[in-house]
Structure formats: C-alpha cells, structure tokens
Amino acid sequence: MSTPALEVVEFLLTASIYSNDRSLDENDLPPAIRRVFWTGAAGGTNDDTDDASETGDAASTGAGFGRGRRHRGGISRPLSATNTTIREATGVDRPWNAVSDLMFTERDDFSGSISLTERDLAERWYLERTDADRIQANPTLAKHFEGHEDLAFDVDYEAAREQNRPIQADRVWIDGLLQEYFEDEEDEEMLDLVEVRAPEEVDITLDDLVLTPNQESEIEKIAKAIEHRDYLAQIGLREIGKLLFVGPPGTGKTSTARALAHDMDLPFVEVKLSMITSQYLGETAKNVDKTFEVAKRLSPCILFIDEFDFVAKTRRSDEHAALKRAVNTLLKSIDNVSLIQDDVLLIGATNHPDQLDAAAWRRFDEIVNFPKPDTGMRSDILRVITHAMDIDEFDPDAVADATEGMTGSDLRMVMREAVLEALTENRTTLTQKDLLEAVQDFEERDNLKNMDMIDGDHEALVAGGDLGAASDGGHSHDHNHDH
Numbered sequence: 001m002s003t004p005a006l007e008v009v010e011f012l013l014t015a016s017i018y019s020n021d022r023s024l025d026e027n028d029l030p031p032a033i034r035r036v037f038w039t040g041a042a043g044g045t046n047d048d049t050d051d052a053s054e055t056g057d058a059a060s061t062g063a064g065f066g067r068g069r070r071h072r073g074g075i076s077r078p079l080s081a082t083n084t085t086i087r088e089a090t091g092v093d094r095p096w097n098a099v100s101d102l103m104f105t106e107r108d109d110f111s112g113s114i115s116l117t118e119r120d121l122a123e124r125w126y127l128e129r130t131d132a133d134r135i136q137a138n139p140t141l142a143k144h145f146e147g148h149e150d151l152a153f154d155v156d157y158e159a160a161r162e163q164n165r166p167i168q169a170d171r172v173w174i175d176g177l178l179q180e181y182f183e184d185e186e187d188e189e190m191l192d193l194v195e196v197r198a199p200e201e202v203d204i205t206l207d208d209l210v211l212t213p214n215q216e217s218e219i220e221k222i223a224k225a226i227e228h229r230d231y232l233a234q235i236g237l238r239e240i241g242k243l244l245f246v247g248p249p250g251t252g253k254t255s256t257a258r259a260l261a262h263d264m265d266l267p268f269v270e271v272k273l274s275m276i277t278s279q280y281l282g283e284t285a286k287n288v289d290k291t292f293e294v295a296k297r298l299s300p301c302i303l304f305i306d307e308f309d310f311v312a313k314t315r316r317s318d319e320h321a322a323l324k325r326a327v328n329t330l331l332k333s334i335d336n337v338s339l340i341q342d343d344v345l346l347i348g349a350t351n352h353p354d355q356l357d358a359a360a361w362r363r364f365d366e367i368v369n370f371p372k373p374d375t376g377m378r379s380d381i382l383r384v385i386t387h388a389m390d391i392d393e394f395d396p397d398a399v400a401d402a403t404e405g406m407t408g409s410d411l412r413m414v415m416r417e418a419v420l421e422a423l424t425e426n427r428t429t430l431t432q433k434d435l436l437e438a439v440q441d442f443e444e445r446d447n448l449k450n451m452d453m454i455d456g457d458h459e460a461l462v463a464g465g466d467l468g469a470a471s472d473g474g475h476s477h478d479h480n481h482d483h
C-alpha cells in the first residue's frame with residue numbers, strides 16, 4: 001500500500017526524528033536513507049564537511065570497530081531533505097509534487113529543502129497509512145513509535161535495529177576504509193591485486209544455495225566461531241577460521257563464500273592466485289604479502305583465495321626459485337593470519353585437491369567438500385533457480401533424473417537456454433518439454449567441449465558421473481589420476 005506521498009512523508013519523518021534524537025546513530029537509518037546522507041568517503045581530508053553541517057557533529061561518525069579504529073566518514077545532523085536526496089532514497093520521481101498539497105509540508109524556495117511544518121500532524125497522517133512491516137524496517141521510526149498510543153500494532157525497536165543492515169556492510173563504509181588505509185600511492189597498488197566487495201554488493205545469499213548437510217554444518221560452525229571470537233580468544237583456541245573449499249568447477253564454492261560475506265555482513269576480499277603471480281616473478285611474494293595486508297586492514301572480513309592449487313603446481317616444478325619463495329610466503333602468511341586475532345576469515349578454493357601437498361592441506365582447519373550434486377540436490381537447485389519462472393507441468397525430479405553428472409552451474413546454463421529458446425517463440429511461460437530439450441542441447445554441447453579436452457582430469461570427472469555419494473564427508477580424490 002505504498003504511495004509516493006507515504007514514501008516521502010516517511011522519509012521526512014525519519015530525517016526529522018533522527019535530527020532531533022541524538023541517541024540515534026547511523027545503524028538506526030535504513031541503508032537507502034543513510035546512503036544519501038553519508039559524507040566523508042570522498043576527499044579523505046580531515047575537514048571535508050562540505051555540506052551544511054555547521055554543528056560539526058563528529059560524535060555521529062562511525063563508531064570504530066574491530067581494534068577500536070575510528071572511521072572518518074559519518075552522518076551529520078541535521079539531515080536536510082531535498083528533491084534530490086528524497087528521490088535517491090525513495091525512488092519517488094517528484095518528491096515535492098507528491099506531498100505539496102499536504103498541509104504539514106513546506107518547501108524553502110531558496111535552498112530547495114523540504115520539511116515538516118507540524119510534525120504532530122505528519123505523524124498522525126503517517127500512522128493512519130503505515131503498517132507494522134514498514135516501521136519495523138526503519139529503526140528510527142520504530143524507536144519513536146514504540147509503545148505509541150495511536151498504534152494499532154506492536155513495534156519493537158531492538159528487533160528493528162537488529163534486523164537493519166549495519167553500516168559496515170555498505171559500500172560507502174568500505175570506501176571510507178579504503179581511503180583511510182590506502183592513502184599513498186604504494187598502498188593503492190595493493191588494491192589492484194584484489195577485488196573488494198561490500199556485503200551489500202553481493203547479490204547471493206545462503207538461501208539461494210542448496211548445500212549438503214556437511215556444508216551446512218561447517219558453515220554453522222564458522223558462523224558460531226565468528227560470533228564468539230572473544231570467547232575463543234579467551235580460552236586460547238586460535239586454530240580456527242581457515243577453510244578450504246574443494247570440488248569440481250561450478251559446484252558453488254565461490255557462491256558460498258560470497259553468500260557468507262553477504263549474510264554475515266563482512267567485506268569480501270577476493271584474489272585469484274594466478275592473478276597475483278606476476279610476470280616479474282620476484283614480485284609475486286610481495287603480492288602475496290600485500291594481499292594479506294589488505295585483508296588485515298579491512299578486517300573484520302573474508303579473504304577468499306581462489307585457484308589455490310596454483311600453489312601446489314608451482315611448488316612442484318623446480319623451474320622458478322622465485323615462485324617457490326612466493327609459495328613459502330603464502331604458507332607463512334596463512335600461518336600469520338587469524339580469525340581470532342585479526343578478524344580475518346580465510347577461505348581457499350580449489351578444483352584440484354590432488355595437486356595440493358601436505359604443507360598446504362595442513363594449514364586449513366576445515367576442508368569442505370563441494371561434490372557434484374546428487375539427484376535430490378539437483379532437484380532442489382532446480383527449484384531454487386526457477387522460483388521466479390512460470391513453468392507448465394514443472395517436474396524438477398524428472399529434470400534431475402535427466403541431468404546426472406551436472407553441477408549447479410550446468411543447471412543454470414540449462415535453464416538459461418530453455419528461457420531463451422522460449423523467448424524466440426515469444427513465450428515467457430516454459431514447459432517441462434522446453435527444459436528437457438534444453439538438457440539435450442546442453443549435453444550435445446558438452447560432448448563437443450570434451451572432444452577438445454586433453455586434460456585427463458575433466459574426463460575422469462564426467463565419467464565418474466554423480467559424485468553425490470562423496471558428500472558425506474572426506475575429501476574427494478575421485479580425479480586423482482596420474483597423467
């Protein structure tokens with residue numbers, strides 16, 4: 001029941017309440033609203049308060065986290081609402097038009113700022129039209145209206161704040177950190193080696209993924225460990241928080257790591273080992289060092305190291321002493337980073353566990369197996385990836401039966417194929433037949449691909465068929481063939 005007027009009045013009320021109640025901080029504002037008021041990420045100088053924050057209210061800057069750091073960015077009071085800020089936060093095209101005929105609003109022609117002339121009236125107007133979900137989604141309003149006599153439903157401030165995404169998950173926050181900790185040029189180069197994502201930019205959640213019971217329990221364990229870091233430090237348990245994801249391509253390793261970042265509101269630092277292996281081999285060890293340095297500065301965060309087998313390969317070949325040095329640096333860096341001490345969760349991923357030697361294995365406290373999905377999992381994955389699609393006579397079990405040996409990524413490709421095929425016939429409703437035909441097409445294409453594959457690994461994987469049986473723990477060494 002959202003109308004443009006309701007959206008705009010809600011924004012104005014939030015801005016007004018927040019401006020006046022100094023016990024509220026940025027985690028009381030919904031992400032969409034605080035984003036438009038966040039300052040300090042740009043410029044990086046001490047006094048870049050270029051807006052109308054004459055109060056210089058530094059008290060509302062981000063409350064440092066981790067090791068008691070202070071972060072320069074913040075939100076200054078009072079929050080001033082203009083057509084631009086309101087549009088950006090609410091998506092309402094012409095904010096002033098939406099509320100100009102209400103008697104409790106006014107606009108200053110000179111500054112363009114839109115405000116409430118009588119907040120009481122505005123509150124009453126708003127409460128007649130809003131609902132519990134809207135208020136729960138906005139801690140500032142929840143605090144203000146908790147226990148309000150005109151309210152027909154309950155609101156709970158603590159729950160609303162708990163539910164609201166923390167500022168640490170916003171891109172602006174990460175940008176602020178990057179600016180603060182990577183100021184000079186040499187530091188900036190570190191950032192070329194890695195990809196840093198804010199949790200809000202990660203578009204996958206654990207709910208989008210179908211996990212094996214083993215994967216689920218490993219994830220739950222790590223979530224608990226993160227939550228209780230202080231306790232673990234206190235009892236001296238430090239060897240925790242280093243995971244290795246092992247499995248064939250397309251089985252959800254990267255997606256799971258990202259989803260963890262999203263769901264736990266941790267920045268995601270991603271690096272592919274092949275990418276930091278510089279053509280100037282001497283640089284590689286330095287790059288490894290820098291990568292871990294980035295993660296430590298951005299902590300708490302997840303450091304995801306993909307293509308971990310790259311280590312092993314280079315370690316075995318005797319060609320480059322420099323590469324060996326890099327590998328040793330990597331192993332040492334892994335030893336020197338800790339979830340408990342540095343707030344860095346390390347996740348490595350590999351398609352070739354057979355190529356990892358004992359020195360690398362030993363450094364991970366949990367190995368999480370990502371097998372090819374069995375029939376039941378494939379069926380569940382199909383349900384998840386089709387949840388927004390229209391499919392006549394959809395029978396995921398039958399499709400699962402026809403897709404033995406396929407991964408989650410393969411199933412996605414099959415579905416995409418089916419959707420595009422249907423579109424060529426101007427249909428947006430699929431049929432079960434479309435799906436089965438797409439499976440057929442995919443298999444034909446897959447056969448072509450295999451003809452080009454010289455790599456014995458791949459053949460072994462396909463021939464091995466459904467590796468679902470390996471999902472009950474242990475590392476899969478199914479493709480541990482000599483060649």
Ligand SMILES: Nc1ncnc2c1ncn2[C@@H]1O[C@H](COP(=O)(O)OP(=O)(O)OP(=O)(O)O)[C@@H](O)[C@H]1O
Pocket residue numbers: 208209210211247248249250251252253254255256350351370373381384407408409410412
């Ligand atoms: N178990 C699963 N449940 C839902 N989706 C899945 C699953 N496994 C894979 N997918 C989907 O397949 C795609 C590829 O997955 P992802 O990139 O995570 O695989 P990966 O294991 O990292 O592969 P690679 O080893 O090639 O890097 C993603 O879109 C992902 O959502």
Ligand SMILES: [Mg+2]
Pocket residue numbers: 253254255306349
């Ligand atoms: Mg991957």
